[in-house]
Amino acid sequence: MYQAKAYSVASATSPFASDTIARRDPNENDVKIEILFCGVCHSDLHYSRNEWSAVMPATYPCVPGHEIVGRVVKVGAAVTKFKAGDLAGVGCLVDSDRTCSACQAGLEQFCPGQVLTYGFPDKHLGGVTYGGYSESIVVDERFVVGIPSNLNLAAAAPLLCAGITTYSPMRHWGVGAGKKVGVVGLGGLGHMGVKFAHALGAHTVVFTTSANKAEDALRLGADEVVLSRDAAQMQKHTGSFDFLLDTVSADHDINAYIQLLARDGNMTLVGAPEKPLSFSSFGLIVGRRSISGSPIGGLAETQEMLDFCGEHNFASDVEVIAMQQIDEAYARLLKADVKYRFSIDMASLKG
Ligand SMILES: NC(=O)c1ccc[n+]([C@@H]2O[C@H](COP(=O)([O-])OP(=O)(O)OC[C@H]3O[C@@H](n4cnc5c(N)ncnc54)[C@H](OP(=O)(O)O)[C@@H]3O)[C@@H](O)[C@H]2O)c1
Ligand SMILES: [Zn+2]
Ligand SMILES: [Zn+2]
Numbered sequence: 001m002y003q004a005k006a007y008s009v010a011s012a013t014s015p016f017a018s019d020t021i022a023r024r025d026p027n028e029n030d031v032k033i034e035i036l037f038c039g040v041c042h043s044d045l046h047y048s049r050n051e052w053s054a055v056m057p058a059t060y061p062c063v064p065g066h067e068i069v070g071r072v073v074k075v076g077a078a079v080t081k082f083k084a085g086d087l088a089g090v091g092c093l094v095d096s097d098r099t100c101s102a103c104q105a106g107l108e109q110f111c112p113g114q115v116l117t118y119g120f121p122d123k124h125l126g127g128v129t130y131g132g133y134s135e136s137i138v139v140d141e142r143f144v145v146g147i148p149s150n151l152n153l154a155a156a157a158p159l160l161c162a163g164i165t166t167y168s169p170m171r172h173w174g175v176g177a178g179k180k181v182g183v184v185g186l187g188g189l190g191h192m193g194v195k196f197a198h199a200l201g202a203h204t205v206v207f208t209t210s211a212n213k214a215e216d217a218l219r220l221g222a223d224e225v226v227l228s229r230d231a232a233q234m235q236k237h238t239g240s241f242d243f244l245l246d247t248v249s250a251d252h253d254i255n256a257y258i259q260l261l262a263r264d265g266n267m268t269l270v271g272a273p274e275k276p277l278s279f280s281s282f283g284l285i286v287g288r289r290s291i292s293g294s295p296i297g298g299l300a301e302t303q304e305m306l307d308f309c310g311e312h313n314f315a316s317d318v319e320v321i322a323m324q325q326i327d328e329a330y331a332r333l334l335k336a337d338v339k340y341r342f343s344i345d346m347a348s349l350k351g
Contacts, residue, residue: 039067065132148310322348
């Protein structure tokens, strides 16, 4: 066991503070990673402020962060995929039971025995797992992915959650050429959704509440932008979408979007607002439309997504911040004021 510098919150209402956490020394299948960048996901905010208390109550102290990229500094004797010096990434999962049908299918995101990167029981050290707002992390190699060498590291970090969470449902629902696809909310997840929908060849439409993001939406790959608070603009798209990806982090009216789905169209919710959403059954009935959800993605698909980004040479659009700016970053997330992901430069933790 060793001590690592980290940033934690002590309660749902505390600001972040410098802290020291215990990490295990690498076991034979483990990879020790010096964290270089960690993305700031809105889930970090929901969780650390205990907004998900009904389904996933928070444990304190809490060290969030599940968009981790860094350099391998040490590996256990049985590790085969990584060696010291390699670039590596860790997302939302650090372990699973490895035996259930989901794990066998490479769908660890559905494993009932999954261990999330923070706030889950740590079977090695007791207590709970601590995330990437930290100088290093030790993870079984099975839950570590490779980072394509052509990607900027600060920009690659958000792929580990925002990337896979948008890529996975788009692949599942057949997003591609000839499909009309909408992305609702242009934040961390949303802007990655736009990049993927565009790269997969779909006609891509962005729905935003922020007029000042319209130009960026087009630059990111959108074919059209709709200001979602303008009913007339919304109306023009009635009954036309094959697929909608809703990434909104706060309460909003999803009925307005259900109306936009074509016959048999699907809207997948990846946004996880604190309060339940409500919708009218009729919106679904009339067009045999469906609503579904989707959590992150499995390890194999996460690597596939990273390789896809490497081949197409894109990652996230990031604002790089110091660890010490994290409270300010959360305040800006709540105002939908980030272009389009904060990525923490972990060198700031050493200062
Ligand atoms: N399913 C999963 O596995 C998974 C994984 C990661 C994150 N999440 C969840 O996905 C959500 C988005 O995460 P994120 O990191 O992308 O957050 P984010 O960067 O804060 O983006 C959320 C976007 O939602 C829009 N928005 C915010 N408040 C709104 C409101 N009141 N009405 C309408 N639109 C609003 C804004 O876009 P505009 O300015 O364009 O309107 C904002 O940029 C969070 O709830 C997060 O917990 C889920
Ligand atoms: Zn996340
Ligand atoms: Zn399993």
